[in-house]
Amino acid sequence: MKVLMGMEQEHKVTEGARRAAEQDAAAQRHAAQVLQDKYEEAVAGLAEMEERAVMAESMLEATLQYHKAQPSPRFIFTPSIKRTSAGYTVTWPFRLRYKYCFTSEHQNY
16 A cells, blocks of 8 residues: 555656646747747848848938039139239129239239
8 A cells, every 4th residue: 555655646746747847848938939039020120220221321322422423512613714914803603803913013912
């Protein structure tokens, strides 16, 4: 009888250990699934950010090319210089005129 009771007790302990192991395995499977979902979400987020970065880089490159093709502000307001008998006449786009004389008696500074 003692042997039978010992075997029954051992069976209960083994059954409890089996249940605990099954619960632990289920918890680990759940944790692994949660981690897998988070990993896939992170990879999708990285792919989206990479796509946005490529788009931003393309837009920046297009903007730089556009600005290279545009005249620089210093060239937009380039004056017109005409030589006259008295010196040079400089005409600015906003219609101011300056006369520069390059003779020894009439020098403008």
